[in-house]
Amino acid sequence: SLFYITIIDYKYRRIWDYERYSPNSLDENGENKVKDDIQKQLIYEWTVQQNWNAKTESEFWIPYFSNNPLEFKKIHPVNNTYFNKSQIKLVKINFKTL
Numbered sequence: 707s708l709f710y711i712t713i714i715d716y717k718y719r720r721i722w723d724y725e726r727y728s729p730n731s732l733d734e735n736g737e738n739k740v741k742d743d744i745q746k747q748l749i750y751e752w753t754v755q756q757n758w759n760a761k762t763e764s765e766f767w768i769p770y771f772s773n774n775p776l777e778f779k780k781i782h783p784v785n786n787t788y789f790n791k792s793q794i795k796l797v798k799i800n801f802k803t804l
Contacts, residue, residue: 710761713750717743717766721782724766724796727789744792764794769801778803 719740727740743766751762768782780798784790 708759708761710763711754711758713747713754713762713764715743715747715750715764715766717768719768721768721784721796721798724784724789725786727786729788740789744789744794747794748792764792765797766794767797767799770798771802772800773802774800775803 723740729738729741732738747764747766751764754760754762778800782796782798784796789796
């Protein structure tokens with residue numbers, strides 16, 4: 707039977723890093739960390755799909771803080787075509803609740 711697996715990776719980056727992501731941009735060290743994160747996540751998904759009969763989805767969990775204990779997980783829509791091509795969801799996680 708087919709089942710679903712969500713692959714979650716904690717990211718200690720700002721949401722802004724994903725909103726301004728471009729696959730061709732390099733930082734001052736000549737790196738593109740967001741591009742590397744996306745590639746790794748897609749490899750994780752591919753590996754799971756090859757080894758289990760499963761549908762996969764990916765989430766990057768970004769820490770944020772709220773005093774509302776009921777506010778744990780919020781999907782954050784990203785207005786960036788490059789990032790959205792990856793189909794990875796950007797999710798704000800309330801670390802105070804976690």
